[in-house]
């Protein structure tokens with residue numbers, strides 16, 4: 001992607017590679033950052049390249065104070081760009097409050113949904129939990145100017161939306177992991193590894209693999225290593241079923257904090273320190289389901 005003579009995609013790739021391999025060449029970084037500083041970068045470019053996220057991650061590995069402040073300034077500038085674009089969209093949405101355009105997907109909500117994420121969390125602790133292969137899959141920083149139809153606070157749905165914004169970035173993460181995993185050479189091993197990932201992701205009989213990769217249940221690093229058997233439909237189906245069940249249980253458990261009791265005994269640790277919730281999970285004339293959480297060992301079960 002080249003705008004005003006600068007190949008942003010290339011810069012993004014180079015910077016990301018240095019960060020991932022933890023081999024930061026500060027002379028090169030200085031050159032790239034000054035190119036980026038001079039450039040009139042657009043929101044579309046930020047979105048396509050993931051530069052905001054990449055520079056933010058790179059920042060943590062920089063030793064030179066000059067470079068560090070340069071990286072910070074860039075992130076601040078991009079954040080401002082995104083914020084002002086968002087304010088304009090909100091103003092436009094407020095001026096025309098009937099969200100009729102939503103239905104054909106060209107409304108303000110749709111453009112807003114494309115807002116790329118720039119993490120300007122400057123003071124993030126260096127030992128924070130945001131390191132690692134799944135860094136790209138972070139909490140959504142997007143604030144939607146939502147119509148009623150699009151509004152949700154469901155964590156799974158929000159996560160899905162975040163995923164949908166970042167497929168380019170997820171692809172880059174996976175490719176980088178395969179590249180490292182196969183010895184950083186572009187040989188047959190690398191190509192075969194990539195080919196088998198692509199084939200399995202495209203396999204129409206195996207939608208569960210796509211689901212798990214997209215949802216982050218399988219990290220890019222794990223996915224890069226998986227064998228054909230592990231990617232196979234049956235294993236993925238089981239994993240997805242387990243994860244879905246856990247998500248439902250967590251959701252139901254979090255609806256209220258529950259009632260403590262010593263009347264129920266945990267089947268795992270045999271202690272009588274549990275919290276239970278009763279919920280109508282099926283039709284009203286059927287008995288309530290009781291969800292139990294052991295406060296000692298975290299074991300969950302349910303009964304009717």
Ligand SMILES: [Zn+2]
Nearest residue numbers: 266269294297
């Ligand atoms: Zn227990």
